Amino acid sequence: MTDKQGQEQEQVQASPSGVWATAVGVAKVRARETAREDALFRDPLAQAFATAGGLWPSSPPLPDDEPARRRRSAVAFSIVIRTKFLDDLLRQAADSGIRQVVLLGAGMDSRAFRMEWPEGTRMFEVDTSAPLDFKASVLRQERAVARCERIPVAVDLREDWPAALAAAGHDLTVPTVWIAEGLLIYLPEDAVDLLLARIGAQSVPGSRMGLTLGSRGVIERFGADAAPGSAASMWVSEMPDNPVGWLAEHGWDADSRTLRECAAAYGRPIDTPPQREERPGGLISAVRR
Template sequence: MARSDDDSWDLASSVGATATMVAAARALVTRIDGALISDPYAEPLVRAVGVDVFTRLATGEIEPSAFDIDDEKHAGMDRMVDNMAVRTKFFDDFFLEATAAGIQQAVILASGLDSRAYRLDWPAGTVVYEVDQPDVIAFKTRALADIGAEPTAERRVVAIDLRFDWPAALKEAGFDPNKPTAWSAEGLLGYLPPEAQDNLLTTITDLSAAGSWLATESSPPLDAAAMDEAKEKMDRSAQRWREQGFDLDWANLVYFGDRNEPADYLAQRGWRMTGQNINDLLTAHGYPPLDSDIHFAQLRYIRGVKP
């Protein structure tokens, strides 16, 4: 089913299922000796969601290669796991560096099954705001409490859909727009319509005091041919997932079409932007690069500072 302006989901369906899949990938990375990142809460959270295929993936009962399509290794789950390793490391380092520089409030937008409020070594006095749909926030809070997990910062939840007045809810939770903030929009922008992406980035800018930091992803928009190719690959990938017992139309989760490139959009609004290409991050951490002729190889993980 295609996305709509008023659709909803939980962690086992639609967009919410992607948060569980990403957590399963983090669990796989964490199980590797000498792993680049450690997320001890990923596997318990995936188990709590209860989708069999994600649980079997997170625990190693299914090999990631089971989801490869036509031996296209760059499009398979193996490469997604590699990407989750470097992506998680990028955002972990971003928050640790921002707070080490003196920022005391962090906002994780569309926090899903993100466990950074529980697993990072936050400086004393840091407040971490998690923004997501009420059911998602409630589920994660309960699941982590059930295993005795405790936040390592002052965690404040903002249970609201980003399509509603989340800035007001954020302020009501204690957020101070006059203080520098470290913002993350990780794995989020592609699930927003182009106009909503611009509105989100503009709103973040408006809420950011001088000295704020921001991290997200950025890539050039797809042309028509690349869009058709991406949809066709998503359809084939969905078939492999159906063969493993999970039916979800991946191509209908994202919004295609013309959109502003986030790095440029933010730079035009005063942010000083830097970034690293996905292949640079992969090779820097000992992973093979993606095939250069696929669009995903143009992805950049970006961070900015507002003067």
């Protein structure tokens, strides 16, 4: 390949589009959080992902677009809180002895690089090839070095991803901690159920799982007048009324937290009172029975 062709290829990889563009938007939020003195986590690669995706430095909000600005900042807040929630869940899983991690819809998740991992930890990052290629080009540029064994698995989660994961070396005989962060809201409900069934089939007892679910009503509140191509315009599924019961049917002992509960616990309380009856939360931790 000539240098020019190589540059063109990097250019193509730096053009997020469709659902995976949302992963770069998430990186932008994490870059902003990283810049705070009281950051709940630090993600030193996030700014590089956002920059390569054309989202950094970000443009100032339009002055007459207050409702959209409020919605964006609510989504950004939820991303920060869920990131901390899942960081803690992963640390607890590692402390419990789990050495196998699978990130479903990994996007620009940089936990392999930014967190400490016990020796022997293997992390599988499952996503489609376009975001994984984009990510690889930024990681090369940043000379990033993973702190565990990191194994990207390029496959569409609507296809036979368990076979792809097995081919990449996922070991069915030892516990796994599964993360589906900011993913399920993009999958129709039958696809979410299928995904859960497949995760269960690959999880020995003691495996763990961290999920984020779209809260009830979020699609109507955020998605209805969302700009075409924006993350909210692609949201299609919300959490069931009883997420803990739903997960029990799938063979998991689960606990659900609201954003409000977690935000308060992390020292970022939500000051406004709830506008509607508080429902079960969409931040889920679960253990395989």
